[in-house]
Amino acid sequence: MECYTKLIEFHALYPRIVMALGMFDGIHLGHQRIVKTAVRRAREIGGTALVFSFLNHPRAVVDPQRSPRLIGSDVLRRKILERLGVDVLVEIPFTPNFAKTDAADFVALLHQYCAPQYVVIGENYTFGRFGRGTPDLMRQEAKRYGFRALVCNPVIRDGEPISSTRIRGLIQQGEIAKVNEYLGYPFSIIGTVVHGEARGRLLGFPTANIELQDENESLPNGVYAVTVAHGAEQYAGVANIGNNPTFGGCRRRLEVHIFDISKDLYGDRLTVSFHARIREERRFSSAEELKAQIERDKKTSISVIAEIFHLQENISMVI
Ligand SMILES: Cc1cc2nc3c(=O)[nH]c(=O)nc-3n(C[C@H](O)[C@H](O)[C@H](O)COP(=O)(O)O)c2cc1C
Numbered sequence: 403m404e405c406y407t408k409l410i411e412f413h414a415l416y417p418r419i420v421m422a423l424g425m426f427d428g429i430h431l432g433h434q435r436i437v438k439t440a441v442r443r444a445r446e447i448g449g450t451a452l453v454f455s456f457l458n459h460p461r462a463v464v465d466p467q468r469s470p471r472l473i474g475s476d477v478l479r480r481k482i483l484e485r486l487g488v489d490v491l492v493e494i495p496f497t498p499n500f501a502k503t504d505a506a507d508f509v510a511l512l513h514q515y516c517a518p519q520y521v522v523i524g525e526n527y528t529f530g531r532f533g534r535g536t537p538d539l540m541r542q543e544a545k546r547y548g549f550r551a552l553v554c555n556p557v558i559r560d561g562e563p564i565s566s567t568r569i570r571g572l573i574q575q576g577e578i579a580k581v582n583e584y585l586g587y588p589f590s591i592i593g594t595v596v597h598g599e600a601r602g603r604l605l606g607f608p609t610a611n612i613e614l615q616d617e618n619e620s621l622p623n624g625v626y627a628v629t630v631a632h633g634a635e636q637y638a639g640v641a642n643i644g645n646n647p648t649f650g651g652c653r654r655r656l657e658v659h660i661f662d663i664s665k666d667l668y669g670d671r672l673t674v675s676f677h678a679r680i681r682e683e684r685r686f687s688s689a690e691e692l693k694a695q696i697e698r699d700k701k702t703s704i705s706v707i708a709e710i711f712h713l714q715e716n717i718s719m720v721i
């Protein structure tokens with residue numbers, strides 16, 4: 403997959419462009435339907451599947467008070483889009499100036515740079531100044547420029563369309579099974595291992611610490627069954643999100659004890675994927691009590707992960 407952060411004349415580089423449009427925060431099953439539709443059509447016509455998106459969330463510019471916390475990250479989004487078979491990813495910054503582009507001019511811009519044969523969008527996709535552009539307007543504009551607009555139905559789960567807003571709520575509630583079902587892959591945090599208090603090793607459970615970013619939607623404090631990708635390797639583990647109240651508190655963070663590994667991970671990048679919530683974070687009256695509880699948490703995590711991966715032959719659930 404080729405990635406661009408600037409607009410160039412893509413139609414001069416790539417044949418028969420099929421575009422998928424959207425912010426695609428989290429790339430949930432609804433987003434995946436749109437992207438897969440574009441990829442399938444591109445393959446059918448021997449063309450190029452191109453995703454056109456933004457580096458920052460448009461709402462952070464247009465309505466900063468209501469700017470959403472992000473489900474995914476750039477790195478994760480790129481990984482998943484590549485896996486879905488996207489040929490070209492265009493992510494441009496959404497600037498206050500760009501926000502002034504009206505809907506018809508936005509389509510003119512798509513035509514100028516991409517000259518698409520198809521534009522694939524979701525039923526609730528809006529575009530252009532004040533979000534006034536609708537799928538109907540896209541269909542009309544499509545006639546003018548000689549492309550076809552394909553409008554995908556939302557993916558319904560539990561009687562309602564899957565949406566990023568719905569998934570954010572479920573993340574806040576720690577409803578991991580639902581979050582993972584709606585995403586179609588496990589909710590994950592990617593981060594670099596930083597130093598903590600060097601206390602984990604004394605407890606017998608060294609934990610790789612990862613800072614949480616304010617801009618991301620966060621699971622509630624607690625203990626979770628996780629898998630961890632380190633380079634090409636995958637491990638099971640048990641993670642805690644919280645402030646270590648047993649030891650007087652610390653800045654809220656993610657820490658993960660990885661099973662069957664013993665090595666220096668400082669400065670390395672880990673992808674921590676969440677599979678189940680085990681319990682709340684608590685204040686224990688001694689380090690010994692906490693240690694005994696972590697031993698039980700480890701056993702719980704091992705059995706939860708064995709069950710999930712036994713039931714699920716689809717190894718693509720690990721990202
Ligand atoms: C599985 C697991 C569960 C944990 N649960 C709690 C908890 O309930 N309460 C708490 O205060 N700390 C909890 N911790 C965090 C430990 O206090 C922390 O890992 C330890 O103090 C090491 O900190 P360090 O990485 O700064 O050395 C947990 C850690 C792990 C790995």
Ligand SMILES: Nc1ncnc2c1ncn2[C@@H]1O[C@H](COP(=O)(O)OP(=O)(O)O)[C@@H](O)[C@H]1O
Pocket residue numbers: 595596597598599600601602603604607608609610611658659660661662663664665666667668
């Ligand atoms: N199985 C393991 N799981 C997590 N980290 C490990 C493991 N084995 C070794 N380490 C290393 O130990 C560090 C964690 O030890 P810890 O005593 O908790 O220190 P810190 O407080 O700096 O996190 C990790 O950052 C990593 O470099």
